[in-house]
Amino acid sequence: MIPLLLSLVLLAAADPPNESAAVTLAPGISWTVDRMDDLKVHVIRVRPGAARWRFIRGTKDASIEAADLPAADRPLVAINGGYFDTDGTPMGLMVHEGKELNPLRKADWGVLWIDRLGRGHLHHRRDFRWPRWKKKVDFAVECGPRVLVGGRPTGVRPGAARRTLIGVRRDGDLLLAVFPTRVDLRDAGRWLHEVWQVDQLLNLDGGSSTQLALQEGERWRALEAGVPVPVLIGLFPVERESGKED
Numbered sequence: 001m002i003p004l005l006l007s008l009v010l011l012a013a014a015d016p017p018n019e020s021a022a023v024t025l026a027p028g029i030s031w032t033v034d035r036m037d038d039l040k041v042h043v044i045r046v047r048p049g050a051a052r053w054r055f056i057r058g059t060k061d062a063s064i065e066a067a068d069l070p071a072a073d074r075p076l077v078a079i080n081g082g083y084f085d086t087d088g089t090p091m092g093l094m095v096h097e098g099k100e101l102n103p104l105r106k107a108d109w110g111v112l113w114i115d116r117l118g119r120g121h122l123h124h125r126r127d128f129r130w131p132r133w134k135k136k137v138d139f140a141v142e143c144g145p146r147v148l149v150g151g152r153p154t155g156v157r158p159g160a161a162r163r164t165l166i167g168v169r170r171d172g173d174l175l176l177a178v179f180p181t182r183v184d185l186r187d188a189g190r191w192l193h194e195v196w197q198v199d200q201l202l203n204l205d206g207g208s209s210t211q212l213a214l215q216e217g218e219r220w221r222a223l224e225a226g227v228p229v230p231v232l233i234g235l236f237p238v239e240r241e242s243g244k245e246d
Contacts, residue, residue, distance in 0.1 A: 025076055025215065028046065029077070031216075040181065042177070044214075044235070046174040048120070054236055055081065055101060055233060057231050065227070065229070076236060077176070077235040082143035092141070094231070095137050097138065098137060106125070110124055110146035112141055112143075114139040114140070118138075120200070145203055156189075158185075158186065162181065162182060162206050163210060164177075164179075165178075165192070167192060168198065168200040175198055189201055208227045
């Protein structure tokens with residue numbers, strides 16, 4: 001009897017703690033509120049091809065917040081994007097619907113990109129063949145540092161802050177992780193690898209920029225607030241885009 005109970009405990013411990021509590025936002029897209037020790041973590045899991053990844057840009061004279069997106073422009077999920085300069089100019093490559101919105105930056109950063117089939121990939125900036133790969137890239141964001149490469153930590157510097165991260169699980173699903181309270185980047189990467197099976201992980205802009213809003217049923221929910229930023233990343237369900245085109 002004791003070995004059986006021990007086996008059941010070990011099996012339970014192998015699953016993400018709140019995976020059963022995931023909320024389905026759209027086919028292939030779910031949202032879970034998990035815990036890393038005593039820290040809350042929002043986890044958005046996306047099956048390849050279930051969403052179109054798009055940038056949502058503010059106007060020339062004004063930045064935007066995920067909480068305040070007008071109804072006509074709202075995606076299913078909105079988070080902050082990459083870094084930006086003091087004048088609000090985005091920093092790093094941005095590819096939107098296969099078109100370059102902002103050029104590559106020569107920095108020790110990574111490029112998280114989505115191919116035409118909705119699959120996620122992570123390359124160091126120097127290994128990302130742009131514009132040679134233009135025909136197969138649908139979306140790309142350049143930021144840094146890379147936190148996990150092939151399941152291995154990259155040796156990022158210690159330091160705690162609010163975090164927004166984007167990664168690829170070993171089964172190919174994509175993951176957005178939003179830590180609304182301060183966390184060390186190394187600890188966040190280790191936890192996402194061990195609990196959520198993330199093997200490729202990129203750090204986006206964090207700190208006061210970290211924010212998350214999503215559409216749950218008929219309600220637009222601002223789950224975590226941040227400062228206005230020049231660019232947001234939005235997830236638009238494929239089925240919703242198809243409906244607009246018909």
